[in-house]
Amino acid sequence: MRRDRVTVVMTLALLQVFTVVAGASVVILTPGFRAVPPIAEPVRREPLRPAEVLSEAGAATRTPTPAALAARLRSPMAASALGPSMSAVVADARTGRPLYRLRAGEAATPASTTKIITGVAALAELGPDHRVPTTVVAGSRPDELVLVGGGDPTLTRTPSRTSYPRPATLTDLAKATADALKQSGRTRVRLGYDVSRYRGPTLGPGWKPSYVTEGSVAPVVALETDAGRLDPSGRARTQDPAGLAAGQFAQALRQAGVTVVGNPREQRAPAGAAELARVSSPPVAALVERMLTDSDNDVAEALVRLIAMKQGKEPSFAGGSAAVHAALGRLGLASGVQVYDGSGLSRNNKITSQAMVKALSMAASDEHPELRPVLTGLPIGGFTGTLTDRYGDGGAAAGGAGYVRGKTGTLNGVSTLAGVVQDADGRLLAFAFMADKVGSNLAAEGALDRLAATIAGCGCS
Incomplete structure (x- = not known):
């Protein structure tokens, strides 16, 4: 039965x-x-x-x-x-x-x-219930933040009314980060991003070189938004999903009232760095x-x-x-x-x-x-x-x-x-x-x- x-x-x-x-x-x-x-x-x-x-x-x-x-x-x-x-x-x-x-x-x-x-x-x-985090941690200097990619493939720039289940967004992460900074009296930072969670080639064995340019997949990295799409509703993909995501996060921080000095740079987060903010993916069942x-x-x-x-x-x-x-x-x-x-x-x-x-x-x-x-x-x-x-x-x-x-x-x-x-x-x-x-x-x-x-x-x- x-x-x-x-x-x-x-x-x-x-x-x-x-x-x-x-x-x-x-x-x-x-x-x-x-x-x-x-x-x-x-x-x-x-x-x-x-x-x-x-x-x-x-x-x-x-x-x-x-x-x-x-x-x-x-x-x-x-x-x-x-x-x-x-x-x-x-x-x-x-x-x-x-x-x-x-x-x-x-x-x-x-x-x-x-x-x-x-x-x-x-x-x-x-x-089925496991979720993938994307975090912001303190850098090695007082004015430095590091965006740490956890491998969430559904991370997106902004919320969508039609998305279900609702994905994690850079907008929410930026707001949470800005709140944490303001509580400590900081509004001016430099931004780094950490993609070290993944290793090895970003394209798979037996893949056509054209898979990225034709929009079938993005280079496989630990940090990306909208699956590396240049336009969330389009097919075209970037060759640098992590760099694109970091730039978008810097812009989201600015919109949340934080001054970001210079351009984001790739770096490893310090071991044991304090976490300022995080967002999480939908559960694995939904993924x-x-x-x-x-x-x-x-x-x-x-x-x-x-x-x-x-x-x-x-x-x-x-x-x-x-x-x-x-x-x-x-x-x-x-x-x-x-x-x-x-x-x-x-x-x-x-x-x-x-x-x-x-x-x-x-x-x-x-x-x-x-x-x-x-x-x-x-x-x-x-x-x-x-x-x-x-x-x-x-x-x-x-x-x-x-x-x-x-x-x-x-x-x-x-x-x-x-x-x-x-x-x-x-x-x-x-x-x-x-x-x-x-x-x-x-x-x-x-x-x-x-x-x-x-x-x-x-x-x-």
């Missing part, structure tokens, strides 16, 4: 999201929708309708049989758009029992589905959800370094990768996972579909409630995050809208999709579809969506 709770929770969540969002679908499914030519007849499934009484899920629902599920997946799995190396696993999320396997143990390039693994490791190692919903590369890389620091390892790409592997090992999930970054931008990463589904099933289990944000952060087909513009009306995968929750993964020639879906019998299934040798990413996305929608429409018991 305890194991059935997660299915009830997911069922309620899907019903609630559909009810709330359906009325706004005209707004959400607007320009930017990418129509993929149907691969076959659309998967048919009745829209979600809330019953007067929600029947108990889990034991009251039937598990698909492997033979029936394989028969339903045979045609969509044969799509040429998936390429020659397609691997897949579908499992009962309650028990983890595989129901469908195709090259399940063959390692594939996961792209951004790597973030599922990162999220599991972060929640297990750091805990994981944001990372998965928006496929946020900057959050992913920050989480990996936080895991490394928790384990006493070097907060770098190498140390972070070792830390993630150690965290997975403690969960029994290390087999079939080889990662070199947290975001999935690296083509060096290799993960089996079997390992991915095992991680998702663990996140759905009652034994690991701390991992639940991995599921709640997954985009909802046709409605949220990176799946907003997929599973549209009239497409071959339209039957998956509102039922499929999945993390997308896309690199040139690589298309992946992994997550959970409620089938036509009300059973929660975990899946991973990994195609890392495709000719057209757009066509492959349509084929992957068709597979997930087929599971959603399957009463294959």
Whole structure:
């Protein structure tokens, strides 16, 4: 009975999201929708309708049989758009029992589905409630302050009414710092900034040099605002996120009534320096959800370094990768996972579909409630995050809208999709579809969506 709770929770969540969002679908499914030519007849499934009484899920629902599920997946799995190396696993999320396997143990390039693994490791190692501080401490001279980057990937310049959960802001930090200075009778300071919490290269192994200039990620440093964006609402990134953040903090101090002499300079904070002010990030649970919903590369890389620091390892790409592997090992999930970054931008990463589904099933289990944000952060087909513009009306995968929750993964020639879906019998299934040798990413996305929608429409018991 305890194991059935997660299915009830997911069922309620899907019903609630559909009810709330359906009325706004005209707004959400607007320009930017990418129509993929149907691969076959659309998967048919009745829209979600809330019953007067929600029947108990889990034991009251039937598990698909492997033979029936394989028969339903045979045609969509044969799509040429998936390429020659397609691997897949579908499992009962309650028990983890595989129901469908195709090259399940063959390692594939996961792209951004790597973030599922990162999220599991972060929640297990750091805990859902852990927060990341950004502090201001006294410098080595009486008139000196040091802004210390703690690795908060969501730190922003100013508050936003639409941000949830509310991120830490430089505006709040500057006001708190100004108050502390005024209490000691100081209003004139020099500003330094400390980014020593991270080590090693700022770009990951296997990354394209153009990732920063095209706006996919900022150089990975311990101090940044708005993920290193020059404009918080834009894509363009700075090559010096820490310097930009320090300059913005100096300006915020001036607006708070503090005179800042000269330009901020990089320096280490003195050991044991007195703290004047701090702000903290949202909890790790919220960071994981944001990372998965928006496929946020900057959050992913920050989480990996936080895991490394928790384990006493070097907060770098190498140390972070070792830390993630150690965290997975403690969960029994290390087999079939080889990662070199947290975001999935690296083509060096290799993960089996079997390992991915095992991680998702663990996140759905009652034994690991701390991992639940991995599921709640997954985009909802046709409605949220990176799946907003997929599973549209009239497409071959339209039957998956509102039922499929999945993390997308896309690199040139690589298309992946992994997550959970409620089938036509009300059973929660975990899946991973990994195609890392495709000719057209757009066509492959349509084929992957068709597979997930087929599971959603399957009463294959």
